[in-house]
Amino acid sequence: MRVSGKRRSQKERSAETSARLMNATIDLLHDQGLARTTTPEIARMAGVSRGALTHHFAGREAIISASVADMLGKAARDLHRFAEDFMARGGSSDEIVDYAWRMMDDRLFYVTMEYLPEARHNPAFRADLIPTVKEFHAGLDAVWTALAARAGTDPDHTRTVMNATMCLVRGMISQTVLRPNDPAYYEGLLGFWKQQVRQHFPMKPAAALTGRRKTATA
Amino acid sequence: MRVSGKRRSQKERSAETSARLMNATIDLLHDQGLARTTTPEIARMAGVSRGALTHHFAGREAIISASVADMLGKAARDLHRFAEDFMARGGSSDEIVDYAWRMMDDRLFYVTMEYLPEARHNPAFRADLIPTVKEFHAGLDAVWTALAARAGTDPDHTRTVMNATMCLVRGMISQTVLRPNDPAYYEGLLGFWKQQVRQHFPMKPAAALTGRRKTATA
DNA sequence: ACTTACAAACAGTCAAGCCTGTTTTTTGAA
DNA sequence: TTCAAAAAACAGGCTTGACTGTTTGTAAGT
Structure with missing residues (x-):
């Protein structure tokens, strides 16, 4: 024992x-x-x-590669849990933008910025990472698709909107490094984008279902 | 010799x-x-x-810092020249999105991705770079402001839209490293984004004297 | 007993910074 | 104008330090 x-x-x-x-x-x-x-x-x-x-x-590259895979796996699971809860209670599209920002800002994209350059120049390292990242992207796509089903929007278009959101956030975070102490700038961009996303997310007040658990897991 | x-x-x-x-x-x-x-x-x-x-x-950091400043200065001048020409002939907002992509994709953001991590961890290096980047951003803002004046749009809002465009492009380019061979994905995002930007750019055909580009209304 | 999990010393490599020597250009006074 | 001293522009070697991959040694688990 x-x-x-x-x-x-x-x-x-x-x-x-x-x-x-x-x-x-x-x-x-x-x-x-x-x-x-x-x-x-x-x-x-x-x-x-x-x-x-x-x-x-096996070596330095191997442990870094494995660690990144581990990190992305955790992030994907976290997002999945968020989406489950989000869809169960029917949140607003603003929340999704906020979640995307928080997820990436919470180390994820800062760590990504560390290994991307190496991946760009080291074919073996890159080959190791591509499947991992592909799986991560697949996880994201699954969430966006589920979200579209829940909101009754076009899946392809929804994926495009959400992928654009992710790219916007990536770009914003990369800016934080050399444009610090300017919260108004980032708030302004996020606010603008939330407004845009709303247009693509009728997000019917499905909140009427608040309290009900899983409705339909496509 | x-x-x-x-x-x-x-x-x-x-x-x-x-x-x-x-x-x-x-x-x-x-x-x-x-x-x-x-x-x-x-x-x-x-x-x-x-x-x-x-x-x-003075050393390794110094030459890298100087080289980056040189590169950003050239990019800012190129953008300025583009804007001059653009405003003289009255182009479409799509062109601006395309230019942003080309500018960043043409080494600029790939080089940026190389030194950003170092800047994040090396205070002296970062302190060296911040004024340089601030000047670059000021150059961008000046162009966006001139563009707003030319298009008759709100300068603040226009700057937000264009800064969002830059961030989107940054995020997209960072993705190209581990998501290669997927031109449809990037084309889709850029196309979607152009559509968004058009909404904020009436881009009155005031001086649409020259042959206009495709301005399909989606 | 035999394998796995770990510890620790070893060897080869290579860049950064420093320093000394050499060539080219500028300076300034006869 | 001349021309030598000073200064700037370069060339290249040396030292130190640190990291990676490897190997050898040891204790714990099966």
Whole structure:
């Protein structure tokens, strides 16, 4: 009965160490940048030896790639949960824009900005990442499609609107780096965009169903 | 071996060497990435010795910072020229969206993606870059304002629309790295966006003297 | 016993900054 | 005008430091 974790199986040890290393990698990518995300630093931040890292991952690229996949998987699951709740209670399209901003601003796109340049120049790394990102995009598309079904809008058009929203947010976040201390600018852009999105989201006051759970899971 | 047998002044030699080094730096940033943009590589690509580089620039960060400033200055001047021509002949708002895309896609934002992460983590580098970027943004704003005056639209609102356009394009270009071979996706987004922008640009045919482009009403 | 999980030292590589030497241009006084 | 000293523009080597991949050693789990 290892309730307090005195004796752990090898699988458990391995899984936790891997998780600690991947979390440390994402933390480091966000806080220090890819260039400063060295294997000694990752190991140090994860509280394990560098030998442990080399045991679990083939090398620097491998652990970064795995960590990114882990991060995107979590983000996709979070978005999915948000969409479930959103559709259950019938929120406003403004919320979606706000969620997109918060999701990307909450480290996701800052971390992305770290590895995108490397992916652009390193074919092996890029090849590793493309399937991961494709799956993430598929997850997004599924959510947008469900949203369209819920709102009764054209799925293709809805996906375009939401993808544009994501791109807008990406561009805005990239600006925050060298255009800091200008909240009015970003508020203005988000406000403008919410107004635009509303036009494409009649978002019928389905709030009448508030309180009812899953209506139809296409 | 002298180009035309003439003696060149020190200012000329210095200016040309600096320009060669800065151009090589941007080329390298775009083609190889920031991490691979080393001072030996820059010198080799510029066809000068590393000593020449250290003579003209205080160090690696300094030459990169100077090169970026040079690049942004050129881009701002190009945009200004485009706007002059655009206003003289009275183009469609679609053209502006297309120009924004072309400008950013033509290395500008790919190079930006290289140094943004470094700027985010290196306070000195960021402090060096912020004034440069602020000036670039001021140049953009001036163009948008002139455009608003020409179109008879509200300057503030026009700036918001155009800044949103820039952000959208930034986000789209960042996607191209890990979402390649999907021209329909980008075409779709740009087409959708042009449609949105048209709503905010009556773009009165006031001076529509010259042959107008496609202005399909969707 | 045998494998897995980890620890730690090792070796090769390479860029950044520094420093010294060499060539080209400018300066200023005879 | 001449021409040598000063200054600027370059060339190239040396040192240090840090990171990656690898290998060897050890304890824990099955």
